[in-house]
Structures are given as structure tokens and as C-alpha cells.
Amino acid sequence: MRCSVTLDAPADYGGWRRAARDLLGAGIRPEEVSWHTPGDAPELFAGTAPPAARPAALSVPRDFLELAELAVRHSDGERFALLYSLLWDGRRDPGLLRNPAEARMVRLHAMARAVRRDAHKMHAFVRFREIDTPEGERSVAWFEPEHHIVEAEAGFFQRRFAALRWSILTPRRCAHWDGEALGFTDGARRADAPAGDAAEDLWRTYFASIFNPARLKPDAMRAEMPKKYWKNLPEARIIPELMQGAEGRLRAMLGQEAKPPARRQKPGRDAG
């Protein structure tokens, strides 16, 4: 018998847990289940709903559930199946879900790590622009996460910017805060977000000035700020010119003759 489970959302962790308990209770093997989320093509939905059965009482390590909650946000289409197969085999081999070196557990850890990294990069690289609306000022950002993290990470921005009204637009899901409640809407397009403004010039000035041309390490920069993010970072536009100018600036500093020391400033008189 083939079963088909359709969850409520791409990162529906609660729905996956309930379905997994039912399936385990009914003794349905992992290879007999196909997992779906609302965006999937309809022809994939072959199979019956899981039979009603007494849900299995499960004892699962807390660490595993924490990993699972992260992993369901991954864009990998096999995430729900992988998790269910681990639960299934974990019943016979209780050590499995605690073994970080087992092949499927390694994959699960990698998925959780990718989701955590995506979230961290979202906290870092969202860039708000401020627009006037009839209700007052609103901060709006366009961001392109790799995984289904917008709902999970909206709380971070709510806690940080509770006093502002803001929207984070992404291709798959958008988050909005009006000062009182979080709301979510369907994906948006880049053109729906405001374009660059004058305040970004000031930020680019800072970015250019804090860069030390004597320590050019573009690989280290790209490892932490991969190029795929650059198009939505206002400061990234000037990276090429900063890199091109670096060598000449360094040569000028190394080749300079030491000038006679300037006259000391008198204590008590401030500059500028």
C-alpha cells in the first residue's frame, strides 16, 4: 500500500511529527510513503491517506527533534522522507539517532547546518530601505534565502526592530510587522521592494574607509560573503574598485619617504 502525506506548508514540522506518529503506529514502511507540500505538482499526489491507527508512542532524543525542526526548513525535497526513515530505523537501533557519524545522520546534520547558516546570513545581510507610506515610515527589505526560513526567522527581526514597522520580501514568502503582530504573505518580486537611496552612500563610504588595502584577502571575504548575496548588498557594488585600487595604495605607503614629523598639536586645542 502506498501512502501520500501532504503537509500544510514547506516547513510544517508539527504536521510532519503528527503524520510520522500515525504512520509508525500503522506500521507503514518508509519506502511506502511519499511526502508532499502545497507547491508540489498534483500528479505526484498518488497514494492514499495514511490509515487511522493508534499513534505510536515515541521516545526520541531531544537533540534529534531539534535537528529535525531545523532540517524540515531545508529546500531538499527528500527531507521529510529522510527524517521518517531515521525514525523508523531508530526504533530497532536506539543508538542510531544519537550517532553523529552514521551516513544519514551526517546528512541530517549537514541539512541543519545549512539551514542555520542561511538563517545567520539572513540576520546579517537583510538591508532595509525606508519608505514613506500613508501610515508613516516603513522599512522594507528584499532578501533571497535558500531555504524555507522566513517564518522561523521573522521573530529575530521582531525582537530587534519592534519599534519599527517593517516588511521583508522574499521570492517564496514575505514577513510583515506592523508594531503589534507578525503577518505572512506569499512570495514577492524584487521590483516590489524600494530601490537604493542616498543613505546608502554613507554606508558605502564607511565600507570603503574601514577596508585596509594593505591586507587584501578577497578569498576570505568571499568565503563568508558569497557572491550570490552581492546583488542585494548596497556596499558590494564598490568591492571591485576597492580591490583594484588596493595594490597602488599599498605601494605608495611602502615606498614613501619618511617625512619630517609634523609640529605637535598643542594639548587643549581640538581639531576640526
Add this chain to the structure above:
Amino acid sequence: MELRAKLALLADAAKYDASCASSGSEKRDSTQGGLGSTEGMGICHAYAPDGRCISLLKLLLTNACIFDCAYCINRATSNIRRARFTVDEVVRLTLAFYRRNYIEGLFLSSGIIRSADYTMEQLIRVARTLREQHGFLGYIHLKTIPDAAPELLAEAGRWADRLSINVELPQIASLKELAPEKDLPAIHGAMGELSTHIADAKEARRTAGRAAPPRFAPAGQSTQMIIGADNSTDGQILGTSDGLYKQFRLRRVYYSAYSPIPDASAALPPQPPPLLREHRLYQADWLLRFYDFTTEEILSGGEDGMLDLEADPKLAWALKHRDDFPLDLNKAPREALLRVPGLGARNVDRILEARRHSRVKLADLARLRVPLRKVAPFLVAPDHRPPPGQIDATGLRQKLLNPSAFAAAQPAQLSLAL
């Protein structure tokens, strides 16, 4: 001077301070009012082409200075343009950048103007204005002027998450020569005072009832040493760090390779030290803090008080202590595994966890993304036994430094391992 020109000048003048950390403070957020949050983890909002993290808006309040430290671009006798922000300008810049999610907060330092107390008061005013008038809850790192009055140091800790005083040079003799106005005993005195305040506030928070006692720099204090501006050895540098960690419970010592600056002093070496030296010192510092190495052990991996530039400090140590290896991957205790080149603390803990369930093979390490070529000579596992004599072979160092040569020489061994 226009704001943008000041920003360019006073950010440029601030970039020689390596610290940009925004981690390790208390948890707070704006759900009960105010603006901002700190949730423990630092966030790097951008990276410059020098590979450094941009987490904080790092500025000098002014680059005018009455001190004449040879290594510093802002020294009194430097031929640079001088500028000064008003308190309000720094506050507005910080808030504007923060609201757009460009930064975690502010790292404010300053040249010494008029007096230590006056300068410290100006820095404190920025932090106090941000906190009191604007309810700013983001991260604030204040540079602390060691000669400032104790009550000013005490107030700085109320507003700041982190305080720092730079020791700058590892030896008192170098300080006398290159930074004659700096006073090492005064620096140590101020660090001691901060350390006591930080510990007291932490203890008071731990034992307090409902009313939280006043905070004091919950992210602790740090310092910076400049590398390569004087003739200090790595041994002297690490010895100084070790002493500072133990005496003042510093969160971090930053190492900053002396950087060429415009209009450099003739008292400095014309060429900067290799950036690799700075990198090795950070690695050694890590071994000191998290791997239970002593300074002497770390230095025994190098020669004449200098770290090995070619090999990382753990590998350099292991190559000089080959009798301790190879270790049995399934029997060695945690502290021994921590000394295997290529095994980090997190992977050691994963190995210990995996050992409870089954025998751990070298192939399992590959899945944990451990560099097999590096660890293989130092470990015995069910699927791997290093060839007899390999650990003592004179060519081992070269093979480990040049992995492609190693692969060519040992095809059978590696295919077994993989």
C-alpha cells in the same frame, strides 16, 4: 567638515583596531521598548575585501591626539588631516545604520584630547545618549582610556557591553621606545579595576533577587597587541597574553600585524611582518584557551621562541612529539585526541559520542569532514594502521605540508582509508 568626509577620515583612522566582536553579551531585545537586541551570537553584517568582518560601526570620535605612538596613524606628529565628530553625529550615524540592519552596534575609540578624563567623558556621553535618550539596545564597545578617573571607568561599564584597553606592545621596553606616553603599570591598574567590576557585577547578577543590580560590561574586556613593530618574539607575545588572560580574565587578546600606514614614522620597520605570523599567533592563542596547551608546549613546536610559519602550531608541536603517536582512535582520552593535528574540539566530541555506539573508523571521520591526510599518520583505527616507521620518517613533515606529494607516495594507504 561635511559629515561624509568626517566619516571617511574617522573610520579610516579606526581600522587598525582588529576587534569587531559583537558576541557574548547579555540577552536583551526591544519587545518591551527601545531599539535593538543582542542574542549572544555575534553577527558579521558584511566583509571587506581584507577578509575582515564588519559587525560594528568602528569610529574614532577624533583622530587628534596628544600622544606620539610611532606605530599609530593618529600620532601627534603625523601629517594627516584631523577631524572630530560631535556626540550627536556619532549617535545619529549609529542609529541610522542600525535601523537599516547594517551593524550590530558601535565600537567607539578616540585620540587623547585635552586630558584622559575629558576624552573618556566624551566617549561615555555618546554611549549614555544612545542608551538613555534613544533606548538603544544594540552592542556598544568603548575604548577605555587607562589614565581616566575610576568613576569614569565605572560609568563606562554601565553603558558598554565591552570595554578594551590596548597593551599595544608585548614588552615594556618597546612601549618606552615606541609609545613613550603610555604607562604599562597604569594600563594594568585599569585592567585590574575593570576585571574586578566585571566579576562583581556577574556575581551580583547571579545571586540577586528580582531587582537586577547595575550591569557592568557584560561582554567583558579585551585588548590588542601589535605584531612586528618591535623585536618581540612569539614567545614573549604569547607569554604576555597568557599572563593577561590569567590575571585579568580577558575575553580576547587581538593580534594585529603592524600595518603600513600613510606617513609612517621612521622609527618603524619599513616592511610589515607577514600576515601569516599574525594568523599563527591566533592559532596558538586558541590552543592556549581551548586545547589545554601551555605557552612552553606551543613554543616547543618552533625554534628560538618563534612559531613555525610553515606548519600550524598543533602540527608543529606533534611533529616534535612523535613518541606520543599514533593514538588509538577508539581508546585515546579526550585530552589526547585534542592534540591530534586536524582534529578540532567539536569533532573530538562527536568522535567520543560515536564511540559509545560503535567502533569509529577513519571512514567515519571523512564524513565528519576531518582532513584525513592530516590525521592519518597520527591515528590507528579499525580500517587504518599507519605504515610502520611512518610517524618517525624524516619526510613526514614535508609530506604533511605538501599533501599532494603525500598522496602520490601512499596511494594504497589512502585508498584503504577513504
